[in-house]
Amino acid sequence: MxxxxxxxxxxxxxxxxxxxxxxxxxxxxxxxxxxxxxxxxxxxxxxxxxxxxxxxxxxxxxxxxxxAPLVMRKYRDAVFVADTDPHAGCRPTPDAPYDRGRxxxxxxxxxxxxxxxxxxxxxxxxxxxxxxxxxxxxxxxxxxxxxxxxxxxxxxxxxxxxxxxxxxxxxxxxxTTHAEQVMVNGDVELAGAGSPSRDRWHQWFDEDGAVMLCPIPGTERGWWFQASPERDADGEPLAASRESFQRLLDRHARLPGVRLRDAALLSTYRVNxxxxxxxxxxxxxxxxxxxxxxxxxxxxxxxxxxxxxxxxxxxxxxxxxxxxxxxxxxxxxxxxxxxxxxxxxxxxxxxxxxxEAIRQPGGGLDxxxxxxxxGLGLGYRWSSLSPGAASRDARPSAGDRAPDAPCADAGNGGPVRLFDRFAGPHFTLLGFGGGAVPALEQVAQGQFVHPLRTCAVDAGPHGGLRDDAGHARAAYAVQGDALVLVRPDNHVALITEGHRGDAVLDYLRLLGS
Missing domain, CATH: 3.50.50.60 (FAD/NAD(P)-binding domain)
Incomplete structure (x- = not known):
């Protein structure tokens, strides 16, 4: 079994x-x-x-x-209107190494x-x-x-x-099902000298419909095709088909000589x-x-x-x-x-x-x-697993996503991220400052069943990590000695004073009950 x-x-x-x-x-x-x-x-x-x-x-x-997400190229009546990069102002930060999706x-x-x-x-x-x-x-x-x-x-x-x-x-x-909000989708291949460039997500929006083509990474000619569907005389959407996709492309994109060579995974999507x-x-x-x-x-x-x-x-x-x-x-x-x-x-x-945006020239999926x-701001402050969660505006708090920070190995000086220490199926206990070392040792010797990794930060001769630039302390709003317990799903479980090893043990034992 x-x-x-x-x-x-x-x-x-x-x-x-x-x-x-x-x-x-x-x-x-x-x-x-x-x-x-x-x-x-x-x-x-x-x-x-x-x-x-x-x-x-x-x-x-x-x-x-x-x-990386592509620049969105938008058209109106098949005429180029604007290029928009919704991530143009985004940069990785010490606490968040990924500034955009993939x-x-x-x-x-x-x-x-x-x-x-x-x-x-x-x-x-x-x-x-x-x-x-x-x-x-x-x-x-x-x-x-x-x-x-x-x-x-x-x-x-x-x-x-x-x-x-x-x-x-x-x-x-x-x-609810929004029957009026319908989209047809499929994976297509384009052929023809007038095919659009593969460094953009192309979006044609008109008063009577839309077509969107996004190149599929790892393919030479593959595109994600999304469009508002053709409709019959009664206003009902026609089923997705290669022939319908070609007509929609011709109607909205108006790319002479460009043909859909293949179309697969055709589907009709209704908003639910x-x-x-x-x-x-x-x-x-x-x-x-x-x-x-x-x-x-x-x-x-x-x-x-x-x-x-x-x-x-x-x-x-x-x-x-x-x-x-x-x-x-x-x-x-x-x-x-x-x-x-x-x-x-x-x-x-x-x-x-x-x-609302696509009704205006230059509007699009961005x-x-x-x-x-x-997803970086989502957490569980309301949870019973988040004792002492802070007010809505204060960060970080029990329940929040545990932020990353670049540090240095206290032994060899090599670069180490907090995420490196979090990685794996275990709780992680960060002990900031030399005064937290006894609590780290107390917890490491505690009687509980959950896997746990302890990590001293700025603990001097006790090893662990050095937070030379202060990124880790800034990420967790730590001043002086402190303990931060991080859950296996990389959310903060507990933040407490550096000598409160007993609070960490009580939390872990409660989970085991």
Missing amino acids: SSVLVVGAGPTGLTLACDLARRGVALRIVEKSPSFPRSSRAKGPNARSLEVLEDLGVVGRILDEGC LIPQWKLEEILRAELAGHGVHVELGVDIVSYEQGADRVVARTSRGRRIEARYLVGCDGGHSGVRALMGVAFDG VRMADRYRAGRVLLAGDAAHVHPVAGGLGMNTGIQDAYNLGWKLAAVVTGQAGEGLLDTYEEERLPVAAWALKTSSARLDTVM AGITDDTS
Whole structure:
């Protein structure tokens, strides 16, 4: 019997599986499709997801095989209007090494995550459709469409907006479908001397529709195609097709001699704004689009799912390995459901902003990109895992994302980032100042079951890290001696005085109860 059965092998399910596997959790991950879907609708991870993927050890490949977000070139009546770079003023900072997301096709991101998972000896099982399950006192027994039984201690539905697991749970998926807001999508190849340049995301907006072409990184001729659909005499949208895409391109872009040589993954997208009313029913949980769907504006869909998985992974691992009691799983919904509600509200607002912007010459998709869509500002101050959380304006606080900072190794002087110390399936305790060293030693010798790494900062002869430029102290607003406990998902658990090792021990022991 496995400890966890992950249903669905998209970015959310694969992120969860990678996180569990590196923690030594026995798991299976199944996908009902008979082959790996070559979906590329999601255009890539945002800045916060890149931090997660760095922790999982795959960000190097993503940076290599993707590309930075492109300048958006906008047209009106097929005439060039403006180039806009929504990230023009962004720069990496000491506390945030990624100032923007990365463009990479979803299928490539999934391929990278599958390779990482295979390195842990876990492989996706294709063609496995879960059609029912029963819960017992210590396990879930799932049944497939072929009559097979799969037993696991927990089951997590990461199987998308049409989640079969969610339906089996009987969880409501409340919200609305905006039938009037429709888009057709596909991956296309262009041929012809007049093809647009591949260093821009081209956006043609007219009074009667739009076409958007974004080059797919890692391909020579591949483009993401998005457009408002053709409609029949009754105003109903026509199905996506290569022929329809060609007509839309001719109508709005007016590129003589440019033909769609190929078109695949054709789909029609209707805006849905829906959210599960709960994320857990006993030993069965939901994550990603199975728990929430919302407009694509702002690029929050896949990224919210990745964050769901990152939040759930360490908690589920702690429970199945005996490091924590069942109650820790309740904090998954406590922390992530409000974030999903925020994502629905934010993406809906961004969509309204985009729809208004494209009515004006020079307006485009950049109107949907704001600082809050980076994911860097999201945290869990309301959580029961964030004791002593500060007021809304003060930062940092328990519950907040744990910032990065460049430091130096106190022994050899080499560069070390705080993220280097955070990386891995453990809590991290930072002890600022020599006065915090006894507390670090006290905690390191404490009797608790959670894996923990201690790290002294500016502790003189006691080693650890040197914060010569003061970036670490600035990031955590630390003056004098202090202790900062960082959760395995790189959120701040606790900030306290440098001598309060007992407060850290109490926190860790409480999680284990």
